Amino acid sequence: MKEVMAIIRLNKMNETKQALSKAGISSFTAMGNVLGRGKGLVDYKILKGAEQGYIEAISQLGDGPRMISKRLLSIIVPDKKVKTTVQTIISTNQTGSPGDGKIFILPVSEAHKVRTAEKGDDVLDNED
Numbered sequence: 001m002k003e004v005m006a007i008i009r010l011n012k013m014n015e016t017k018q019a020l021s022k023a024g025i026s027s028f029t030a031m032g033n034v035l036g037r038g039k040g041l042v043d044y045k046i047l048k049g050a051e052q053g054y055i056e057a058i059s060q061l062g063d064g065p066r067m068i069s070k071r072l073l074s075i076i077v078p079d080k081k082v083k084t085t086v087q088t089i090i091s092t093n094q095t096g097s098p099g100d101g102k103i104f105i106l107p108v109s110e111a112h113k114v115r116t117a118e119k120g121d122d123v124l125d126n127e128d
Contacts, residue, residue, distance in 0.1 A: 001108040001121060004085045005060040007036060008101040012093045013071050019092040022029070025085055027125045028075040035067035038098065068099065076108055078121050 049057025077085050093101055113123040
């Protein structure tokens with residue numbers, strides 16, 4: 001079992017959810033409005049908004065890099081579905097621009113279903 005942890009743009013959430021479902025990955029957890037930043041020091045949308053005179057954008061300008069709102073997905077899958085999960089997330093979220101996101105793969109040593117007390121891979125939604 002693995003956890004596929006993906007950080008994606010907020011506006012890509014619905015498209016990602018639909019793509020994962022279509023790929024046979026029906027269960028995941030999404031944590032909304034997490035904040036983060038990559039290597040980039042400039043949020044071009046904020047700069048554009050400031051240039052257009054939006055007070056909200058102007059108030060966010062400052063000396064250092066800003067934290068950007070993102071969505072964090074946690075998807076626990078059997079080992080055999082890791083590749084499909086990662087490829088689905090990349091193909092759905094890749095725009096070629098900075099800020100497309102990151103994906104991390106972590107081992108999951110154990111899982112238990114509270115309702116039935118099942119454990120291991122049996123707790124996962126396997127549609128194979």
